[in-house]
Amino acid sequence: MPIVVTPFFRKLLFKFDARTSRGAMREHHAHYIRIHHTDNPQVQGWGECSPLPGLSLDYRPDFYQVLQELCREYNSLELKRGQEEEGEYFWLKLQDFPSILFAWETAWVDFLRGGNKVLYKSSFTRGESGIKMNGLVWMGEAAFMREQIEKKLEQGFTCLKLKIGGLDFVQEIKILREIRKVAGADQLELRLDANGAFTVQEAEEKLRELALFDIHSIEQPIRQGQLEAMQLLCGVSPIPIALDEELIGVQGTEQKWKLLDFIRPAYVILKPTLTGGLSSSRSWIQVAESLGIAWWLTSALESNIGLNAIAQFAAEFHNPLPQGLGTGQLYHNNLASPLQVRGEELWYNPEQSWELPT
DSSP states (O other), X not given: OOEEEEEEEEEEEEEEEEEETTEEEEEEEEEEEEEEETTEEEEEEEEEOOOOTTTOTTOOTTHHHHHHHHHXXXXXXXXXXXXXXXXXXXXXXXXXXXXXXXXXXXXXXXXXXXSSSOSSOSTTTTTSOOEEBOEEEOBOOHHHHHHHHHHHHHHTOSEEEEEOSSSOHHHHHHHHHHHHHHOOTTTOEEEEEOTTBBOHHHHHHHHHHHGGGOEEEEEOSBOTXXXXXXXXXXHHOSSOEEESGGXXXXXXXXXXXXXXXXXXXXXXXXXXXXXXXHHHHHHHHHHHHHTTOEEEEBOOSOOHHHHHHHHHHHHTTTOOSOBBOOGGGSBTTOOOOSEEEETTEEEEOTTSOOOOOO
């Protein structure tokens, strides 16, 4: 009897309007695939493919219909008869769907390792250690941002990531000044994420103003695709620059190496949903490290299924930098899971059961 791939859908509801420089979101459409063998349906592998509007290469209004069709196509392949070339063709076809590739890869790893949502065994999945995270502060009115910052500091976060570029720049400078009055650079690391909000003409001047507040790094200060401008900016910026959106759509080790070798950023931020899964992220890590470029992993608004895969993958590397894994707390109706936030760390409680899509 065959292996069957089944698609699922869940509308996730934000606890607040999640704003970036690209606009505000009130809900996020999460998609999943489940893999099981009809001889043993209790063993199930799960993966999440939740592309982001305006950012993911494979985002489209009919995404769920596309996912359903891809699942039907795979289920119709007669791989049990030795037609491996069809399976290879299907895998190559998924290269055009980075988020589905992430779900496909993680679902298969989960399925082949017993279907218990432990993709990579480690002290993290045994509940013996946590993963240090940055606390994420979303754009919004100044009072809303201050409230988030106060809560994160009360929780014990020593690294905060602030999304900027959606407010008046003077207001954002004021908020940074207030933060530094409360906690200096020796107490609190500040990361900024501009989501490409600055123009090429204004970027250098704004970075110099922001640098007065001892900023650890800034993600994607200008829009992706402006390679020469980004290269020059990395050379003169007083704040170390991290590439994020710039990595989207870059495939193959050679192309990854050419991009990073040309721009030479201080950091790269890896989001498996946007960059084509864990294998692709591993390739980015190898290329970055060969060039002396540091990195960290970040979730991209996934529910706990996708976040779980990224966190377990991150735990394999023992990267001392805080990872961006705090987005699981954004939703009213996230799937219950063993993932728990304790202070500034993400932990996995093996005794806690999973809630799965229906």
